[in-house]
Amino acid sequence: MLNEALKRQLTAIVGPENFQDNKASRLVYSYDATPQFQSMPDAVVAPRNTEETASVLKLCNENKVPIVPRGSGTNLSAGTTPLNGGIVLLFKHMQDIIEIDEENLTITVQPGLITLDMIHAVEAKGLFYPPDPSSMKISTIGGNLNENSGGLRGLKYGVTRDYVMGLEVVLPNGDIIRTGGKLAKDVAGYDLTRLFVGSEGTLGVITEATLKLVPIPETKKTMLALYEDIEAAAEAVSSIIAHRIIPTTLEFLDRPTLKVVEEFAQIGLPTDIEAVLLIEQDGPEEVVERDIAKIAALCRENQAIQVDVAKSEVEADALRTARRTALSALARLKPTTILEDATVPRSKIAEMVRAINDIAKEYDVEICTFGHAGDGNLHPTCLTDVRNKEEIHRVEQAFEAIFHKAVELGGTITGEHGVGAMKSPYLHLKLGEEGIAAMKGIKQAFDPNNIMNPGKVFAKSERKRVVVQP
């Protein structure tokens, strides 16, 4: 609990309307999109600018009060659950586009801006911001930066990190620093820009970002390839890349996912086949035509039973929507949906999907798999019920087995969702104790009082997926 003096000081900084500690406000920010993590913050604070943010951090640092920066709370790793109480920091007063610079192809934004609003503003200028996390309709750019969000276009265009040129960051000691700039090249010291991207709010608070834009692709085409076995689909993925074609999007949906997506979205997807690849290419018209024709031929050569190229943007959009609604569609079926993002080298996808199915059988749990096949970034999704303690225990064991397998295949425990609280017990599988020690050194250097989003990234000894605090 915050003492009265601290409440008064915080209120003085942000104004009374931007400090809330009534139960209703605290309850709203006690959880995020991650199933079954909940913990009450002591207060909710919305600074109006960078200077106020710095004052809040300095004060909380002096008083050792935890701070959890939060965008829209769409993350799936319990990254924004205030596990140790303290303050949830909102950015509702910091959601401006500061500048679109058409000469240097950059956009400068505040963290509270909704990702899709930014994308629309950029596209109105004929420019393109490629990262497209599935949550972009409601996620904020600040959340994307802290999580280093991925998306469907990662294969060709990379992830959020690859588009961050400069940041303004408030450190726990109240210092305001600026990293990078509108600069294609900058090697003045360590790469703090990319250290903060993906640091999950554990090192400081990002208050402004300058992002790289590229010219918008002239055109794009979308196609669907249907497979009667998963291996053939995975081989098609390998074959496309082996022929030196890098599509924008190369998505995979397995049979159980297809079935529920079709039930939900009703766009005429086949439900009696084993796997679907949703493939998109963008670029100059001639190149897109040529690539799509080649990709279609390669899919057929690799035993696709059907290949359909979308005839219109409406048709293409229906296919994309189908993929984007996968999680919502799955979430309708059971009280609890746990979506993971184990990731492997692209060449190991078939092996990983097979392993996931074997593991699901072994632990007798229901897992549907879809994801970014071109990135090796899979989303095994478990449909379960958290009230069934015995089943949840098996789910936990199944996911642990999946993480072990991913790392064994040269992969990672999280491709784009972040470690948060949910995956911290498994981080050592990927990094080893030495790697974790190195990261803890960085954390200690920036945040010696551990006020920034404590309980995330680094695990306590316990391994529990489900932490419900009263």
Add this chain to the structure above:
Amino acid sequence: MLNEALKRQLTAIVGPENFQDNKASRLVYSYDATPQFQSMPDAVVAPRNTEETASVLKLCNENKVPIVPRGSGTNLSAGTTPLNGGIVLLFKHMQDIIEIDEENLTITVQPGLITLDMIHAVEAKGLFYPPDPSSMKISTIGGNLNENSGGLRGLKYGVTRDYVMGLEVVLPNGDIIRTGGKLAKDVAGYDLTRLFVGSEGTLGVITEATLKLVPIPETKKTMLALYEDIEAAAEAVSSIIAHRIIPTTLEFLDRPTLKVVEEFAQIGLPTDIEAVLLIEQDGPEEVVERDIAKIAALCRENQAIQVDVAKSEVEADALRTARRTALSALARLKPTTILEDATVPRSKIAEMVRAINDIAKEYDVEICTFGHAGDGNLHPTCLTDVRNKEEIHRVEQAFEAIFHKAVELGGTITGEHGVGAMKSPYLHLKLGEEGIAAMKGIKQAFDPNNIMNPGKVFAKSERKRVVVQP
């Protein structure tokens, strides 16, 4: 000086043939490509593998002996000068290509590999590693990683950092860690991969790297545009980008540079004009044709007095070679050549070139300017004589003024050469004391005994360009 016990221990680790402390060996590694920085190491050590590297680091850490990892020593910031003595670490036994993975489009290499050898091996497979530092014929990939090297293709393809997927690193405490992997997406903890890239050997020793490859572009075309004034050339650069064309290469040479390059290379470059743009586009044939035609038209619209598209690869290669020899050509003219790399947002190039010329006049020094116009990465190059103490003082003042101006225009003190010892006195201009303090925290966390390349990145109080130790 190393004591006898330590010498014996080091010799036992790497074998007697890989430990040298005679004066001749030490002299060879007492300097790098940076003019007038020299300092003798105590010994030169060449470990044969990662484990030996770890043993050397652990031993040196216990004994607080400085370690300077060194590739080919082509860096221009005194980054590999052993300013505090200690050990120069060579990678002559670690220069293998471990694997080219055509399914995942990666190459895994040891640090001692020559950059161009790697590029040739990759191109033989129809693949492409875009970063092309001007020194690539002799530089090592380990050096490129530690310096986050740029090159001529940065505008379209980015820099070394953008192609590093995973690293094996030995930390000062002897721990061996692995970061990243063959993974398009990986958010398991902080981005140590990019923290090590560009850290100039001050945090640990990179012993292996997995790099991203892309399909080799189908074709490329090269052209030259001649200008009677610098503003017009800069406007052409802005205009090309404003028309949403991103060329591979967009290089700038001013009149004095042109003159000496032509004298040196004799390829028929005009020497009576103010500026030249060397422009290259690569990609699918139709796109390259179309882009080059558009670029040529835009150059003419922006007052180019002549535009020549290379008619053959031989002709194109001559133009590229002309640009690549700029430094060597300039270096012939005076005893000392000091090449800087102040970098500004692309839109500020004309202003920066004008400022450089004004500053050269003000301090009465001779500065030629060439560089990567598309990146805003300029190379103001001073022709001088280090024996002339009075002139060198003016040169120093001129460069300080140039750095101030670059930062004032939203730029940086170094785009691709690194901070090293040479630019550390100016780092605060870009980062502020708060930014430097944050970086020092990271340094302290990884290397509490300051054994890794001490005297680099972070300045002592003194500001001296020229440090000659006896």
